[in-house]
Amino acid sequence: MKIWFLTPTFPPVHGGSETQAFTLAAGLVRRGHRVQVLTERYPGTSETEVLDGVRVHRVATDPERWSSPDCVPxxxxxxxxxxxxxxxVRRGEVDVLQTFCQVGALLGAMMKAALDCPLVVSMNETTPHTDPFGDARSRLVFGGLPHDRVVAGSRAFAEQALDYGADPAKLHLVRYGVDETLYGEVTPEAVREARAWMGTGPQDRIVLLVGRFKERKGQRELVEAMTHVVRDHPRARAVLVGSLNSASAAYKRALEEDIARAGLAGRVALRTSDRPYGGMSALYRAADVVVQPSHSEGLGLSAIEAVLAGRPLVATRVPGLSEVLENCPGTVGVPPRDPASLARAISAVLADPDAAARDAERAEEAARREFTAEAMVNGYLKVYEQAVSARGGAWR
Structure with missing residues (x-):
């Protein structure tokens, strides 16, 4: 099949939606399909490049284009x-058009009739109602656009789609999968390098949080929780690793102020991620416990990645993350927005590393069954086959 992805962000940009799109694209290529991606061009990237067999076309959407004399801004x-x-993207060269967010779905809806191909949409907006006109826009995207299929990556995303008017007959649940081969053995040298990058010493107990710097990720609750954790575990060090892509610089500054106000300088560190796709495994392996204290998640790929890396996981019981907790026994669930409960859970893991290691091993075995990239690729291929067949086409 000839498949085009439309997505505003793609590796080397970091994040769950970028990881999902790349994992799916690379998996489809390994099955013999041709995948091309239309995405944004960021500094340091080429206009066209091939990543694991996926041809990526990057276009610049900078303000100079908006102010060109022959354009209306x-x-x-x-x-x-x-x-x-x-x-x-040319007519006759597309069997399936796939998008991964609301703006991509809008763009795809304008293109599909001219391309004469089915449009399959997946949405990665966890809290679209917080955007300007977010509820109205979501009702249009899910209930009013001429898409052929909607693919939800978790129960939480499926419920969101139905709430906004998606046709149940066109909705498919295909859970996000992670390329588990990225989370195999890691050399001691790589772990030492990861600890150095995080600014921690060999005797420190690392509490790791991976996620964009934005309020719904719950980083401020972790900072508050660490005021309690360090009393019981003086060598505990929290490292918050994230990016400012689709995030908030003001929120990151507020985190820095929280850390200073709590007297946690040297005990809580913020690190902006610049590691390549697949380069997070050593960071997870260096951690004693990984936390995901989010207020909301579509699923929580970083939580799954941590479990696949064999790390103890403490996460909030919110839609999305609850799906990870339920499917990976040995993980620890806590209420959202509750720093005291988060601190107790972290301290309990640090207090009994042998028990934590046994629980992490049990969770890892489950994650390797429940959240595989292969299952995700299989699910999307079935959806594509149905979408093409419904239009009277053939896919092989």
């Missing part, structure tokens, strides 16, 4: 990407 901001899409 409003139109360029709203529809400028269509010019790039028309140049790259």
């Amino acid at each position: 409003w139109e360029e901001r709203c529809f400028g990407l269509l010019r790039d899409a028309e140049r790259l």
Whole structure:
């Protein structure tokens, strides 16, 4: 099959949605399908490149284009990407058009009739209601666009789609999967390098949180929890690793102020991630416990990655993360927005490392069954086959 992905962000940008899109694309290529990606061009990236067999086309959407004399700025901001899409994506060269967010779904809906192909949409907006006109936009995207199929990566995303008017007959649950081969053995040298990168010493007990710097990730609750943890475990050090892509610089500054106010300088560190795709395994392996104190998640790929790396996991019982906790016995669930409960759970893991290691091993075995990239690729291929067949086409 000839498949085009439309996604505003793609590796080397870090995040759960980027990891999902790349894992799916690479898995489809390994099955013999042709996948091309239309995405944003960031500094240091090429206009066209091939990553694990996936051809990636990157286009710049900078303000200079908006102010060109032959453009109307409003139109360029709203529809400028269509010019790039028309140049790259041609009728007859697409069997399936796949998008991964609401803006991608809108763009795809404008393209599908001209390309004469089915449109399959997946949404990765965890809290779309917080965006301007978010509820109305979501009702349009899920209930009003001419997409052929909606794929939800978790129960939480499936419920969101139905709440916003998605047709149940077109909705498919295909749980996100992680390439478990990225989380195999890690050399002692790589772990030492990861500890040095995080600014921790060999005797420190590392509490790791991976996630974009944004309020719903619950980083402020971890900072507050660490005021209690360090009393019982003086060598405990929390490291918050994230990015500012689709995040908040103001929130990161607030975290820095929280750390200083709590007297935790040297005990809680913020690190902006610049590690390549697949380069997180050593960070997880260096951790004594990984925490995910989010207020909401679509699923929580970083939580799954931590479990696959064999690390104890403490996560909040919220939609999305609850799906990980339920399917990976040995993980620890805590209430959201509750720093005291989070501190007790972290301290309990640090207090009994042998028990924590046994629980982590049990959870890892379950994750390798429940959250596989192979199952995700199989699920998407079935959806593509149905979408193509429903339009009277053939996919092989």
